[in-house]
Amino acid sequence: MSTNQSRRDFFKTTAAAGGGLVLGFSWFSSEAFQPQVVGTAAADAIDFNAYLAISPSGTVTIFSPNPEIGQGIKTAFPIIVAEELDADWEKVKVEQSPLDTKKFERQLTGGSGAIRHSWERLRKAGATARALLIEAAAQQWGVPASECSAQKGMVIHSSGKKIAYGDLAVAASKLPVPKEVKLKATSSFSLIGSRVKGVDNKDILTGKNLFGIDYKRPGMLHAQVQRPPAFGLKLKSFDATEAKKMPGIVNVVSFGNKVAIVGKTNWEVMQARKAVKIEWEKEKDLESSADHDRLFKEMLNGTNVTVQRKDGDVEAAFKNAHKVIEAEYQCPFLPHSPMEPMNFFAHFKGDSIELAGPSQTPEAAQKQIAKMLNIAPEKVTLELTRMGGGFGRRLNTDYAVEAAELSSIIKAPVKVTWTREDDMTGGIYRPAVRYRFKASIDKAGNMTAFMLHGAGLNAGNSTRQDNFPAGAVENLLIQSSDYKSPITTGPWRAPITNFLAYAEQAFLDEVAAAAGKDPVQFRLELLDKAEKSPVGKITYETKRFREVIKLAAEKSGWGKKKKGVSQGFSVYFSHASYVAQVAEMTMAKGKPVLKKVYAAVDCGIVINESSAKNQIYGAIVDGIGHAMYGNLTFKDGAPQQENFNKYRLIRYNEVPDIEAHFVNNGIEPTGLGEPALPPTGGALANAIFKTTGKRLYNQPFADQDGPLG
CATH class of the missing domain: 3.30.365.10 (Aldehyde oxidase/xanthine dehydrogenase, molybdopterin binding domain)
Structure with a gap:
């Protein structure tokens, strides 16, 4: 049954039962539309951007507009509305809305930005409905609305009298919509921040037809x-x-x-x-992986570069440095490989x-x-x-x-x-990228210069020039080169940063080692510089950055000796969120084994703890799997890995224990679907170095010579 048909059937059912409150709210503003009593004649005429409906039985229907890809948005959006509505979650029904460009804004899934974009308008929609229901109850009882409150689908008077939302729906629908409503204090949230089951869980487990396939x-x-x-x-x-x-x-x-x-x-x-x-x-030319290797060398050694950022004089700093550290990192093309082609x-x-x-x-x-x-x-x-x-x-x-x-x-x-082979060979891959880093330190172990050259195949600007450590070093040069290949590419989970974070965090560990400093302390010192005397523009907040680092160090027992355990650290800012990770490894039968990953996350207010942790776990497992095994190579223009028999994915017995912790700072929600992936490769690589003494510069790690090969 289509979503439109579900909507029409709901309206007919509501009308037959005597009408109810249907409250529309605009996604282009935070104002709610005038509510209407749903009747047979008006059912098809109601035109909302997004809405909640309350039937006389007390059922609240909330239509969720954004595509559900497993990130939990179909549950999270209604949670926000229901929280401000003070609805009884057990009586909330969630439906997926079809595409409607006139009624919805940002009806897409990407960039980990849905909650951040819709947070306030969703809250106001729920709060507006709550205000109307309270006012309807107050008028029925002949008491001031200030003496009434709402809880779990009921309006409650200070005397103890109660009335259900369903019994107020018709009366509430006749009241004028308030221009302003009071939102809850975040400290009073009861649904937001709790563990809520996904609204589709039962249908998924029982094999209902939910997916495109x-x-x-x-x-x-x-x-x-x-x-x-x-x-x-x-x-x-x-x-x-x-x-x-x-x-x-x-x-x-x-x-x-x-x-x-x-x-x-x-x-x-x-x-x-x-x-x-x-x-x-x-x-066109039929490119092979050997051609790509040549192209990367030409870009990194050539003069056809775009300067993305320049602070100070890096050449002078390198000339006068006590030590200069250089490293080069590379990653292959990668398919997305979703389980549903x-x-x-x-x-x-x-x-x-x-x-x-x-x-x-x-x-x-x-x-x-x-x-x-x-x-x-x-x-x-x-x-x-x-x-x-x-x-x-x-x-x-x-x-x-x-x-x-x-x-x-x-x-x-x-x-x-599409078949699996179609999906693997049909293009739109993660761009292949190579990075060349160079840094200098003085005798005191302070980083005096930092240079990055990013070279990509269809990557555009493969750098994030205003991200850390930009702002924390006086002399900085960020530049990029790109080659237009016939191999089609596109966004891949946490675009660009999915590999840049690994390369940068592995390199910073190498710089910290050259400076004779603890990797965590080295990063904290850089953040202190960015906070006290920032150089140029930065996109990150030093305080939030510092807090996730400290939380990860605390929860993992960083610096405290654990018998037979080596730790690797990494931290990254992306999609407006901050994630620090500590990976723990041991040696077993002469091979390093990843046992545990601690993650500290600042994504602002957590909407659904269950979904939030699942996103973190999934991102970390994804990050480990692709850093260790993901590789797509080409011969005469043809992808050589056509199915999972040749394209190695992480296996169940290779998944470590993962422990996730959130920074509780009350900040409005930021991204979560992608930010936990970028730091993973760096934490893993740094742990491998601590365990084996071998630095890893290329992905996939398992293809490298040494203890992992």
Whole structure:
């Protein structure tokens, strides 16, 4: 059943039961719209941006607009509304909203920014409804509203009288909406900050159709698409004579640089795909990993650079230094590898199109498809399904556009499903990057200069020039180079910082060692300099940075000897949040084994402790797995790792114990889905050095010579 149908059914049910309060609130402002009693005639006329509905039975329905990718947003948004509403969470029903560009703002999942963006407007929406319900109860009792309060779906008078929200819904809907409402003190939160089960947990565990891969429509056809097997090839010709004779096959068509096989079932399409004979021809250079190695050397040694930031005179500082430390780090391309491969449904109807599927950026998909089909954006409807992972891959819209274009060609509803091999070889990878660092220290062990040159393949600016240690050193030079490769790339969980953090934090440990200082103390000293006499612009807050470092050190027992245990430290600021980590390793059978990771996190107010910790655990496991094993190589433009038999993922028995702690500072929420990943590689690499004496400069670590190889 579609979300729109669910909404209509809810309105009809509410109307049949005698009406109720439906409160809309604008995502473009924090003001709530005038509430309306839902009746049969008005049901289809109510137009809200986002809303909560209260039925006479007391059920509160909250529609969540942002795509759910496993980060828990479908639960977190309603928690915020329900907290200010003082709703009984047991009576809250959550529904996923479809794409609606007129009613929703920032209806996307990416950049760990959803909660930060919507925090205040969600709170005001809930608080406005609460104020209306209290006023309705006060008028019914003939008492001042100031004598009434709300708790768990009830309005309570100071005398002890109580009345349920459901019994107040109609009366509350007739009251004028207050222009201003009082929000709760954060210290009085009871739902926010607690452990709340995900609203989809039961449906996931019982196998309900929630994900795009589950999506079905009556009469829907299935399709798979054969794309060029190497980056730099284009379609020359194809012969589908034999494929068209096979059971269930409806059509085989080409569009753009692809060939689509269309049939009645996905299995029949998979079999026929093998029978299609395709000839490709070279369009661009077919790059191999050896070519990329050469390109990196040319960029790092060349003069074609962009200066991203320059403070002081690094050359003079290096010339007069007591010691100069240099290191170079490199990482490969990486696929996103979500457990649910790309898929999308499309039904082109001539002057409109219906879409459904997993997308992190549904509005971008809508606009691109409207432009491609030459129809108005409002003629493109898009129903959002839950996503089985994405990690940035579903920020791109190629697979949705592909389904829409195919439907327009075959004039039928169709669902395009990618195989695992399609998903691994179809592009939009994490860019391959290489970093060259150089730092100088004086006789007292103070860092006097810091230089970074980032070189990337389709990475753009591969640096974060205003991040730490910028601001903490007088002489600083940050520069970048980039090469445009035919290999398609895009955002990958914590873009750029996912590798930059490892390289920077591993290098700072090496500088601290050269300075004869403890790695934690070395960073704290740099932060003291940035706080007392900052040099130029900085994007981070020194106090928050310092607090996560101290918390991680405290919880891990940093500096206290643990028999047979070596510790590695790392800290990073990204997506407006701060995460410090300590990795603990031991030796077993001559190999270093990661046993535990301590994480200290400052993401402001935690909405749902359960989901928050799961995000941290997942990010750390992801960070360990890709730092240790992730590697995508190329030969003549073709990816060499096509499935998980060749692309190594972290295994269950390799996951360490993880302990997460939050800094409780009452600051408004900041990002969380991505910030715990960047520090992980650095903590791991630094722990490996402490355990084995070997510095690691390249990822994946397991491919390096030495105790891990």
